[in-house]
Amino acid sequence: MKIFAPFMSAEERARLSDPITPKELRKRRMIGGVWALVWSFPILSLADDVLRATDTPWLAFVLFAAYVALYLYVVMRGFGSRLPFPPLRDQMALWAFTILGIILAVFYTREAAGGALILILYVAVAGVSLYPPPTAYFWVGGSSLLLGGMGLLAGDKLGDVASLVLNVLLATAMVLVVRNMIRLIRELDRTRTELARSAVEQERLRFARDLHDLLGHSLSLIVVKSEVVRRLAERDPAAAAKEAAEIEEVGRKALAEVREAVTGYRERPLSDELHGARGALTDAGIETNIRLSIRTDELPSAVDQAFAWVVREAATNVIRHSGARTTRIMLDRSATAWSLTVRDDGRGRAATATEGNGLRGLRERLAALDGTLTQSGPGFTLRADVPRERSES
Structure with missing residues (x-):
């Protein structure tokens, strides 16, 4: 059972263990050990007074050495902990250190000026x-x-006692500030790592979405x-050659668009997509009517x-x-x-049909503008809406 556990906040109880590597854990404990060792010189200055205060200096030496060792151990464990609350073993070490400090302060530092203050x-x-x-x-x-x-x-x-208490408050406040700074640095480091991972993931999704929409x-x-070429090959070779040339042009354009997608700089305006969609739909034998109440x-x-991506994906479907x-x-x-x-006036979309990558990609693009994508019948109707206030700002 944890000592002082009832005083823990709800946030502390819910906090998970710090996911750090053993190497990082050793590094933290080393930092804590160095910090404790640097600040242990006031304690070491009491060694002579402690040994002279008794007829059994060997016992005083053992108690004093155990006090110093436990101090270093507790601080190292505290700075290197990956848990939201110290384990029972570390708490027992702290309480043993406290008892030793009280014993040394009461029985071994009566003649040392400020000795009890330093130990407590x-x-x-x-x-x-x-x-x-x-x-x-x-x-x-x-x-x-x-x-x-x-x-x-x-x-x-009373004034001297108040001064001693003030020294304790100032010293512990400094330690709390240092621990809080270390915690904030760790959180910033984790946040930076997470942002980098998120950026990589977003770029991967962007490329997958663009590649699907482009190649599809x-x-x-x-x-x-190609079907048109196959039908025209025997009865109209000239028309078939023209369609084949257009296939070559489409292939070259697709290759260029994939390269642009890789670099992230692809920008094809809606007017071009409308022109391309009309040609593709006409070649497929589908009559296309385009009504624009505003200029693109x-x-x-x-x-x-x-909207250019919506037209491209809709025409493909x-x-x-x-x-x-x-x-x-x-x-x-x-x-x-x-x-x-x-x-369109086609067969429509089955109610049980799952949404493909293309439509999911469109939803993501529109969501970035607080827009929506809706589907309805008869046939199949795809509607994209983007708030003017959000987009114009």
Whole structure:
């Protein structure tokens, strides 16, 4: 059972262990050990007084050596802990260190000026090195009361006792500040690592989405034109050659677009996508009607790009899946939103059909603009809406 566990906050109870490597854990403990060793010189200066205060110096030496060793151990464990609360073994070491400090302060430092202050002060410092807030605050309070009570019992003046307690508060406050700085540095490091991982993941998703949308449309167009070439090859070789040349052009354009997608600089305006969609749908034998209530150059750049992807994906799906004879593409503007609708008279979409990568990619693109993508019938209707206030700002 954890000592002081009832005083832990809900956040401390819920906090998980710090996911660090053994190498990092050793590094933390080494830092804590070096920090403790640097600040242990005031304790070591009491060694001579402790040994001279008794007729059994060997016992005094053993107690004093155990006190110093436990101090170093507790501080190292506190600075290197990966747990939200110290394990029972470390707490027992701290309490043993505290008892030794009280014994040395009462029986072995009567003649040493400020000896009791130094010993109890390090008890307080060790406690706040091991315990996290708010438990550390209770430890500081208890150490201050212990030191103040010892001073009053020894007959010290109230002003001197208050000075001793103030020294304890200042020393423990410094340790708490150092521990908090270390915690913040660790959190910043973890946040930086997470942001880097997230950036890599977002770039991977961007590339997968762009590659799907680019190749899906281009390959569908190549398949359609190849079928036209096959039908025209015997009865109209000149027309077949023309279609074959267009297949070559589509292939070259697809290769260039993939290269642009890799570098992240691909920008194909909606007007070009509308022109390309009309040609691809016409080649597939689908009549295409495009109605624009506004000019495409009136759209904000981000909306223009998002709608261009909607037209590309919708045209690809119409060619591959719909079996439609006509398709309508409409661009509108209301008082609150930009809207793009693609509607065909094909077989529609089965209610149980799962949403493919293309539509999921469109939702992600529109969500970045607080936009929405909706599907309806008859046939298959795809509608994209983007709030004007959000996109124009």
